[in-house]
Amino acid sequence: MVLYSALAGVLVGVASALLLSALDHAQDYLMGLAGYHPPSLPSRGGVLMAFEGNIRWWALLVIPACAVLAVWLYKPVHIDPLAETIEHYHSGESRPVQWRLQLQRILAGFISIGAGVPLGREGMLLSVAQATAHLTSRFGSLSKSEARTILMASCAAVLGVVFHAPLACAVIIAEILYRRNEFEFEVLMPAVLSSVAAYAIYGTLMGFSPLLDIPPVETPSYWSMPLYLLLGAIIAGLANVYLQAIRTLRRNLRKLRLNLLFVTLTGGVAVALCSVFFDGTLGDGLGWTQLNFMGMLDDLSVYQHFMVRFMVTLIVSGAFMIGGYFTPQLVIGAFAGASLGAAINAVFPADPVNVLVFGLVGAAAFLSSTTNIPLGATLLLATWSGEEILIPLVLSTFTAYAVGGVYSLYVEQKNVRAESGAHISNIVTEALSQPAPQDLMELLRNQPVTVLQGDTEQISGIEVPEAWYGKTKGEVDIPDTILVFAIAREGKIHVPNNKTPFIAGDQVMLIGEPQEVSAFRETLAAQQAQQQQPGDAGDTEVVA
Incomplete structure (x- = not known):
């Protein structure tokens, strides 16, 4: 630098x-x-x-x-x-x-x-x-x-x-x-x-x-x-x-x-x-x-x-x-x-x-x-x-x-570092890296945790789909309104960049509106079901 x-x-x-x-x-x-x-x-x-x-x-x-x-x-x-x-x-x-x-x-x-x-x-x-x-x-x-x-x-x-x-x-x-x-x-x-x-x-x-x-x-x-x-x-x-x-x-x-x-x-x-x-x-x-x-x-x-x-x-x-x-x-x-x-x-x-x-x-x-x-x-x-x-x-x-008041000529100023997108990944990574219950991932999947007070975006976790294996977050189809900000891999938290590939066993952490994340889950489930149907049919024919 x-x-x-x-x-x-x-x-x-x-x-x-x-x-x-x-x-x-x-x-x-x-x-x-x-x-x-x-x-x-x-x-x-x-x-x-x-x-x-x-x-x-x-x-x-x-x-x-x-x-x-x-x-x-x-x-x-x-x-x-x-x-x-x-x-x-x-x-x-x-x-x-x-x-x-x-x-x-x-x-x-x-x-x-x-x-x-x-x-x-x-x-x-x-x-x-x-x-x-x-x-x-x-x-x-x-x-x-x-x-x-x-x-x-x-x-x-x-x-x-x-x-x-x-x-x-x-x-x-x-x-x-x-x-x-x-x-x-x-x-x-x-x-x-x-x-x-x-x-x-x-x-x-x-x-x-x-x-x-x-x-x-x-x-x-x-x-x-x-x-x-x-x-x-x-x-x-x-x-x-x-x-x-x-x-x-x-x-x-x-x-x-x-x-x-x-x-x-x-x-x-x-x-x-x-x-x-x-x-x-x-x-x-x-x-x-x-x-x-x-x-x-x-x-x-x-x-x-x-x-x-x-x-x-x-x-x-x-x-x-x-x-x-x-x-x-x-x-x-x-x-x-x-x-x-x-x-x-x-x-x-x-x-x-x-x-x-x-x-x-x-x-x-x-x-x-x-x-x-x-x-x-x-x-x-x-x-x-x-x-x-x-x-x-x-x-x-x-x-x-x-x-003087908190307002200034530059309304783009933030109150604290936690409100800045430049630091959200570091703050969340540090928080998630602290000692936590073993069921942290289950908690994230079932009950999203609010990140910033006053915002509607929440953290959610998903199992990495098989179609994502070996690909980076820039190579998979993720809505613009949902942010991939962390990957839980082998008990550690990683902040992915555009060169980090997904591998089997990853748990992907997302930030987005709850309803948008739910719709994204349904889309992934439907895609996975479509990919499995031809294979299942083929297996049935061989067994027969």
């Missing part, structure tokens, strides 16, 4: 350098049509200045046109590829990559972000991660479990490149799979290797530098620590409003049964109109965030950026626009924290707080609350700012995590 993790990282690093360089040129051209260039990060070779020439209002139609074109190219089930990746991992399956669909999605993300849709670059590159993970898995003939691990490692590589923080992003990927108090340790080391390899390649080609240039900060005084607990609680409430608004907006739009392209067009027009009145609308917002951290925005501008970014992100989320949804959480949180710090200073001017620290901590807390990754969010912002604000980061992010 070490070699394949590094190989996936190298592929991601090369592809990211090429695509991000092309994306910079696309943004310069498409947003330049309207005579506008938002501030860009120096770490991307940009300039921290907003240029507004002769505004060509008609060119703002580029935004809705490109947004609609992107959705037409790839009609999304998951608008964020990271959500799809989380679902894929928990399914326990290894899905084939549809290359045409992947290319369409990469192109859709390129067009959408290039036109200035206020989302992150990571969405486009996460599609690249899925493709590179598939290539690596095919090259190494990896098992399903290993292929899923490489997929998550490739996603860590993408985030590490986008945010210039490979170690923090490896932790994020290992943490984001679950909602509460779970961590995917099996993914962590491959994610570290892949993320570091990708950033090494990307940095060699594009340059090594922190994503954000954070001015030096001093460790806040101990008396101010309760303020960061308060900040975390307020951010958690704001994040809950944000998540509920997105959920409500999408649900109501689905009820209206409007055409998807019409919804996207309406959202694109709303973003374009907003950009007419507020110049901080377009782009991913990180350039404006950098200006905020450098103290180059006044308090009114900070408040405006927070409100506009909050509303615009709701619009693009509800309109199913394609892009990355990690970056908007950081930008909203940064301006939310800075707004709160500025408000405290306005009320208590005699003892001001550090607005920069409030902005950094707010970004981590909002990301933690909306995605359930307190440790990863803390490490990410600590990577950018240094360890001087580590204590405020920990206080705010874990407070936001604790106060």
